[in-house]
Amino acid sequence: MAELATLEEPKVREVNEKHGDDHGVNLGKLRAVAKRLKTQQELSRELWETGDTAAKLLALLVCRPKAFERDELDAMLRGARTPKVHDWLVNYVVKKSPHAEDLRVAWFADPDPVVASAGWALTSERVVKDPAGLDLEGLLDIIEAEMKDAPERLQWAMNHCLAQIGIEYPEFRARALDIGERLEVLKDYPTPPNCTSPFAPTWINEMVRRRKS
Template sequence: MTGTSLAEVMGELRELEDPQTRAVNEKHGDDHAVNLSKLRAFAKRLGTRQELAGELWDTADSAARLLAILICRPRSFERGDLDTMVRQAGTPKVRDWLVNYVVKKSPHCETLRVAWLADPDPVVASAGWMLTTARVVKRPEGLDLAGLLGVIEAEMKRAPERLQWAMNECLGNIGIEHAEHRDRVIDIGERLEVLKDYPTPPKCTSPFVPIWITEVVSREKRK
């Protein structure tokens, strides 16, 4: 499909739209109507297409941007490009895919992580916390975990929803991955009570940090 034009790609995306998919996504703050498995299959047929990815992103259409993320070359973006894109992302799914599939693979990942953590825009700051969680789990060397816990303790309770979720994710992973901080993490979770009453489906783990950590650590000990 090396000769596929933007118009042709957008036409196929429209054909893949499904009203039921849109209705489900809208409940989570997303607005695309394309099944993600079908979108991934489409991206596989297209292959890596950096120029087309840029054109798709510029349409501002969420499905097109998700496709752009799947066919781009993550290391081709400059730091400023990625900073602009995370501010343009618009919906949670586009932002999450951008951070996980592009920014994390970029040579600018660490400088963006530090900059975004301090950004006054809570949506951008949430991206910084997502990148920080990845470091907590995979590459914690050099991170001030105690300092991060201090920030979470002071700010998570009153943070906007998306930022609160990202900070809570980081808090939980510090407790799971770093036993020396576990008691403090659980204490913070118990006092702040963030997501304590979040409805959790059967057989799923609660995002409330004290319950989440206890369940995950217990499972690990049983292995």
């Protein structure tokens, strides 16, 4: 914790706070600390228990994803309220866990939109890697009905799922494009030069174009 405190940079904190994250540690430096520490599951748990955002991020880098119990991951997700911790927990830990599918189903329809967004993120992963058993048309029905008015984090996760369905499945592409065009979610999202807009129709068309070229 003392070492993490020395890595605090006011300018980094200022930028992060604009995105809802309450830490000021350069992530490159944080990864260097994790590389030195290597995998240490008990240290990971101790870091997580501090409640400090930078410590939680480090915990996710040095943990053993498959060592967590299902209910432990559920509690961690519900306590991960800052975007970066939430994102790393889902992508670096839960996706590698044997409990991922059980948690995906449990979180998907959770009344807490931040928890539900994790369920949608795991669903997007399955859309791409393991779609067997998924009702893609049903997912599009939910997105069409609920994405426009969903809270920001949930909306972002639904939009990602919409784009992935449109990219991966030609038979659903026209409908995915139509939903994106009509709902206009993230249509005006500020996008840096040479980056693809998260607006689903733009995203879908660009990825399909790249695959054809």
